[in-house]
Amino acid sequence: MKKPDAHQNNPAQIITGVPAIGLRPANQIMTLARMGSFHHSRLSFMRVLLRRLKAENWQFKRSRWNIDENGVGTATYEAIGPKRSYTLVAFAHDLPAEKRSDRVIAEAWDATFTLHDGLIDDSDIERLEKNVPLQEAGRISNGEFVLSRANRSVRLFDYVRDCLARGTQPSLDKIEPIGYLMRTTAVYGSGKFGAADRDLWATRPEFSGSFQPELLAVWLIRSFTIDIVEHMAAAKSPQTAVSLDPKIRRRIGVGNSTGLGMAPFLINHPSLVHSWINARETALARVRNLPSTDRKGLSNFLTLIARAAINADEWKSDSPYQIGKTQALRDDLANLGAFVSATSADAPYLWNRIYLWGEANLSLEGQEQLVSLLLEDHGSLIDDLATGMAADETIHFRIDGAMPLSRLREMMNTIYHWTDKIDYTRNDALARVWYVSEEKLEPRLGERFDEPIEPYEQPLAPGRDAVLAMIKIDEWLAKNENKNNVAQFLLQHPEHRHIVRRAQTVSKLEYAEIQDNTISASMQPIDLLRCKLSFFGASKFDPRSDRWLRITMYQGAPFPDELACLDPDALCYPPIAHSDHPDH
């Protein structure tokens, strides 16, 4: 791998005590291969949510459980905060096995959900019962923030139910590699299908940051998945059935199956992506700039590496792409552990030394795992950054038409310098087309030269579009010396308007643009999914092809009835020994 340019990380400077360690440059970070190697961290949105709920002493209650012996009915879960409350409404269905599908094109699910604003009455439940089970074909209202659904894991649900029905606990060896009883196959928010616009709740402190209503819903869905499996076990064998042991229960998260629907998000929301990555990079720089640590800090870090190694060992995938990456990660963590063990806690700028060693010696997967581990024990130093992980995208929408066109051209040259190494006249550089399918209104990826889809192309290739615009701007500047501003150019060339808007936006935001060809033959769409899901806080990425993957959310996290007495941040990696679970 090409090393970054010799930037500010000069070891000589560090040794002489000048902590001039800046943020990692965008050209090092914003490649698909690296973004596709990101891991969850304490700035991930699930972690941010649970810290807030705990700090504010939110209370939780299963307020309805009207589920019959076949597992059909309605349940509600209340989250009661200092100022406002929310209710997860769950509809449990009896789904024939042949109808169970992870894909977004499914039309029926084992359970469907919505997050309601406030406590709910029966008339609202009646309204929602007519709509939520239909998902995209139904409508929710200003009173709902999230729409979701989930399917049972064929691999695990019945096994856990049967164990509990017999009066035994399921084996952690069976649970760990899967990590969930049910998988959500979509979690919609922000105005979708009639839900409230983001503007309605964006200023509520409990939802500051990104995707907080969606992740509150998922966390409550996790409780439902446990309740329904225990309920089904009791229905099967009321005399012998037992509940899940809390330590085993905690190793069960919520699965998620994610396809290309999520992929364009990172391209379509550059200012938001910048806010996420900028927070993470700022956090890393803060840690690297710490001049010293102590033996306890170093010892804690070694324990963390060991726990991350357990996580890597338990990380199973059939994907050759991920198998190679995960194996490299296992080797990396072993080598990292050896390096850190041999390092003195007295070394100046220890965390930076470790980081630089990692940059020189680890795979991308290992380097980005190291970044997450370095952040882990420094909450007081970095947790404040979570509040900045959001963006008002409207402030970047307006085009600066008065900007001299020559200035825009210079700017684009700087932003899109990475396109110099891409030959857009070659078919392999243009091989893919992002389009939306008529059948399910979902983003898809097709082959430009094999399928009749080019007329439907979505604007998701900023590199190519920037190159086309720069060519046209050069022609214009050669011919129109007296019309040298962006407004005049765009009036005659509206076909470049979207990329000009983008260029002006990303020029102000270091980490807004992915510096890779998003339509090349070799592009891996799952890298886009992985990056976004790591910011959510997901783990155990399991690509099922190059276009969709399964993940686990909240595995190890406390349940609502445990939040007051457990530290969610202490539980995000597996414990050293499952029999010795840290009940902090």
Added chain:
Amino acid sequence: MTWSIGEIGALATKAARGSGLDWGLAEEAGYAVKWLQRRQLPGVMALCRYLSWRHHGNLTSWPDETGAHGHYCPITIGAAYGDGAFGDEVQFSRIKTPLLLIPFVAIRITKKPLEINIGSSRFYLAKDQIGYTNNDTAILGDSAPCQISIVSTSMPNITVTIVSDLQRVPATATACVSVLENFAKNTYAPATEESRLAGAGAGLNEND
């Protein structure tokens, strides 16, 4: 049935693109419809009418020096006005569905309010304020000459609509939403057996 502003904005963008506008202008159509609907003005109706007309209408581009009675696109002209292509004060001979022009005029408001004369209707725009006299929806949804000028004195004493971010698009827009959905369909690729499998990356066991 009502709609969130966000989903209507996304639909407007797709509908405009499906009607043939370039992506950057389609995004402007989404902006315009959201701006109007947030102020309880019929943005969905306006875009529905404009796109329906645009299909067969006599559209012209700036500057039209042919005298052939073509109509300017309110989104193309509006976006250019918002960019500052014409200066603050300008006159257009015929703008189709001129209600859609107003959100773009709002972009140029800095210190002084702006006045827009659309046929016999007159709109005033100041920061966070919109007012009008003789709000003639027939003209606003049809075609009219438009003149934009700076209000040199104070804002006139007129009705002011309070801007709210919490509006919904009401059920009265149902028919127009259907029209926009039809235009949006032009952006969707018809499925083939091959794309059903390959496009979403299926093929492995998806159910466990």
